[in-house]
Amino acid sequence: MVEEAKKLAAFAAIDDHLKNNMIIGVGSGSTIVYAVERLAEKIKNDGLIVTCVPTSFQARQLITKHGLIMSDLERNPQLDVAFDGADEVDEKLNLIKGGGGCLTQEKIVASAAKKLIIVADFNKRAIKLGERWKKGLPIEVIPMSYMLVKRKIETMFGGEATLRMAQAKAGPLVTDNSNFILDWKFPAIPKEEWKRINLEINNIAGVVETGLFIEMATQVYFGNQDGTITVV
Ligand code: MLT
Known part of the structure; x- marks a missing residue:
């Protein structure tokens, strides 16, 4: 189906x-x-x-x-x-x-x-975003920064950002750009806030890009x- x-x-x-x-x-x-x-x-x-x-x-x-x-x-x-x-x-x-x-x-x-x-x-x-998709907002980060970015996102906006793990390899998933991904399970966010939040996340050192389009x-x-x- x-x-x-x-x-x-x-x-x-x-x-x-x-x-x-x-x-x-x-x-x-x-x-x-x-x-x-x-x-x-x-x-x-x-x-x-x-x-x-x-x-x-x-x-x-x-x-x-x-x-x-x-x-x-x-x-x-x-x-x-x-x-x-x-x-x-x-x-x-x-x-x-x-x-x-x-x-x-x-x-x-x-x-x-x-x-x-x-x-x-x-x-x-x-x-609204987060209604159906429960795995969080993917955020690509430079590997050395992942813990820093995780802490900053959780402090700035709440929720929990988790390092995505690989399926068939031990350790984190590595992207086509050799980076890591954080999946941010975000709290309820009014839809008019997403644009600002996207800019703020992209401003954190270590963030490559967010999955917010x-x-x-x-x-x-x-x-x-x-x-x-x-x-x-
Ligand atoms: C994605 O945005 O990661 C995928 O394109 C979604 C899909 O599987 O179609």
Whole structure:
């Protein structure tokens, strides 16, 4: 059911936004796998030329697997559109991202794109951030700073920030940028406060980037349980 919803959303977003000669950002995570599947299908069937800029090692692998044109922000610093997933989307289309650990490159690539199109299943849709997503706000940090950043965030805003551990290796998860991730379980925060909090967290020495995407998403495609799609 959830996988079908992800696929529906991803296929519809690609069908609506992909055009010939585009330079696109390719996001990371579970839903983007379906978006790249559709992308490859359309490129092949419609004879399109599309250049892809990845947001992670996973995205690079997907682009390579499907034989698509790979580029980077050095050659293509301006993108037509970026496609990506999200862990949670609030009613203003603010996002929590980084469950997959690729938030920094995802944000860099999204910021280079004229449009950010998000694909997600119905579980990701919330009125306010933290309503559905219970794993906390991912924050990428320079390894030596993690304890300092953890303490500062907890002192400044409350809640608890936990070092994310690797799944199949002893010790912390290491990102594609060789950094660590703190998952901050935040207390109730009014939605108008997130912009300021994002700036304040980004100002802490050692923080590389947060998984808060404030006012960045252009449109979000939700796949629903009943097989329909909602575009917000
Ligand atoms: C993320 O933001 O970490 C992922 O893109 C969410 C997903 O799995 O789709």
